Amino acid sequence: xxxxxxxxxxxxxxxxxxxxxxxxxxxxxxxxxxxxxxxxxxxxxxxxxxxxxxxxxxxxxxxxxxxxxxxxxxxxxxxxxxxxxxxxxxxxxxxxxxxxxxxxxxxxxxxxxxxxxxxxxxxxxxxxxxxxxxxxxxxxxxxxxxxxxxxxxxxxxxxxxxxxxxxxxxxx
Amino acid sequence: xxxxxxxxxxxxxxxxxxxxxxxxxxxxxxxxxxxxxxxxxxxxxxxxxxxxxxxxxxxxxxxxxxxxxxxxxxxxxxxxxxxxxxxxxxxxxxxxxxxxxxxxxxxxxxxxxxxxxxxxxxxxxxxxxxxxxxxxxxxxxxxxxxxxxxxxxxxxxxxxxxxxxxxxxxxxxxxxxxxxxxxxxxxxxxxxxxxxxxxxxxxxxxxxxxxxxxxx
Numbered sequence: 001x002x003x004x005x006x007x008x009x010x011x012x013x014x015x016x017x018x019x020x021x022x023x024x025x026x027x028x029x030x031x032x033x034x035x036x037x038x039x040x041x042x043x044x045x046x047x048x049x050x051x052x053x054x055x056x057x058x059x060x061x062x063x064x065x066x067x068x069x070x071x072x073x074x075x076x077x078x079x080x081x082x083x084x085x086x087x088x089x090x091x092x093x094x095x096x097x098x099x100x101x102x103x104x105x106x107x108x109x110x111x112x113x114x115x116x117x118x119x120x121x122x123x124x125x126x127x128x129x130x131x132x133x134x135x136x137x138x139x140x141x142x143x144x145x146x147x148x149x150x151x152x153x154x155x156x157x158x159x160x161x162x163x164x165x166x167x168x169x170x171x172x
Numbered sequence: 173x174x175x176x177x178x179x180x181x182x183x184x185x186x187x188x189x190x191x192x193x194x195x196x197x198x199x200x201x202x203x204x205x206x207x208x209x210x211x212x213x214x215x216x217x218x219x220x221x222x223x224x225x226x227x228x229x230x231x232x233x234x235x236x237x238x239x240x241x242x243x244x245x246x247x248x249x250x251x252x253x254x255x256x257x258x259x260x261x262x263x264x265x266x267x268x269x270x271x272x273x274x275x276x277x278x279x280x281x282x283x284x285x286x287x288x289x290x291x292x293x294x295x296x297x298x299x300x301x302x303x304x305x306x307x308x309x310x311x312x313x314x315x316x317x318x319x320x321x322x323x324x325x326x327x328x329x330x331x332x333x334x335x336x337x338x339x340x341x342x343x344x345x346x347x348x349x350x351x352x353x354x355x356x357x358x359x360x361x362x363x364x365x366x367x368x369x370x371x372x373x374x375x376x377x378x379x380x381x382x383x384x385x386x387x388x
Contacts (some may be wrong), residue, residue, distance in 0.1 A: 048199060048200035052202065053288050057378070102381045104377055105215045111215065131297040161328065165366055
């Protein structure tokens with residue numbers, strides 16, 4: 001219900017009706033996102049809409065096996081027993097992490113997707129998230145496997161970011 | 173030649189559809205190319221280290237000429253979700269909803285309902301409002317220790333998406349050196365809010381995600 005306020009001016013004949021915006025109603029989810037490119041890479045085409053309206057607490061149960069199937073199709077080495085990525089994760093462990101599509105963020109300091117030391121403590125604008133994901137998908141135990149698939153060789157944005165709010169660069 | 177052209181034409185369409193379907197920027201049939209399509213989500217420590225920044229980007233791959241006509245939909249709520257108890261259920265939300273050239277923010281606040289349905293938390297005592305930026309110079313607003321922005325920005329995402337699509341599509345076997353940023357020269361519609369860490373959990377790790385929700 002909109003709020004209506006009546007303000008009387010000095011002119012007794014004028015009543016100004018000031019209406020605040022109407023924020024009523026129910027809003028239903030259409031899209032959601034936590035980590036970059038998760039829906040893109042790991043959700044099968046016919047399940048993308050369903051994924052977008054599945055709450056994170058239900059995503060692992062609903063989608064982990066699909067993620068594992070799609071990961072092993074994308075990077076067949078993961079199908080070998082005991083094969084892991086550089087975080088020591090098997091395909092089951094890696095997709096268990098990814099299937100719950102939330103971004104983990106530290107409130108205690110460095111916030112980065114991966115900077116060589118910190119893993120999944122946030123996502124900063126300059127993080128090369130795609131190369132990180134490619135390395136974890138294709139790079140094997142020590143990032144040495146499949147070098148041609150493990151880095152897209154685009155390492156920075158096309159415009160410098162701002163150091164102050166709102167941090168993103170002006171539009172083209 | 174005619175047949176070849178026809179084959180090539182089909183090839184181009186096939187590659188284009190892989191491109192459209194595969195991009196998280198345009199990620200699912202129900203939302204792709206629409207004004208509720210989330211392209212990206214960022215959360216990072218602010219310049220003021222006691223604050224955290226949330227960024228939601230929508231409507232990806234806007235050309236410079238299309239950007240001046242891009243708007244936020246008054247029927248689309250952008251909601252930042254914060255879980256600070258580790259169960260992947262939102263404990264707090266920050267909501268952003270446009271009305272008549274302004275973006276209204278509510279929260280951080282405990283939501284009156286969790287999950288896929290939301291109401292605007294108008295009784296929240298925190299939040300703020302900012303004029304939606306239309307040009308290249310960012311209009312920002314502050315309230316308390318929070319800061320607010322809504323409007324077009326350069327897409328901060330960078331990736332050789334075209335080559336990724338070619339690899340997935342089976343027409344290339346590796347990335348190029350150097351790669352080409354498919355998102356160079358394109359814009360997004362951004363919602364940015366900076367909030368004191370003390371308002372969303374203080375210390376430790378939060379789980380966070382962003383949602384777009386349409387008025388029924």
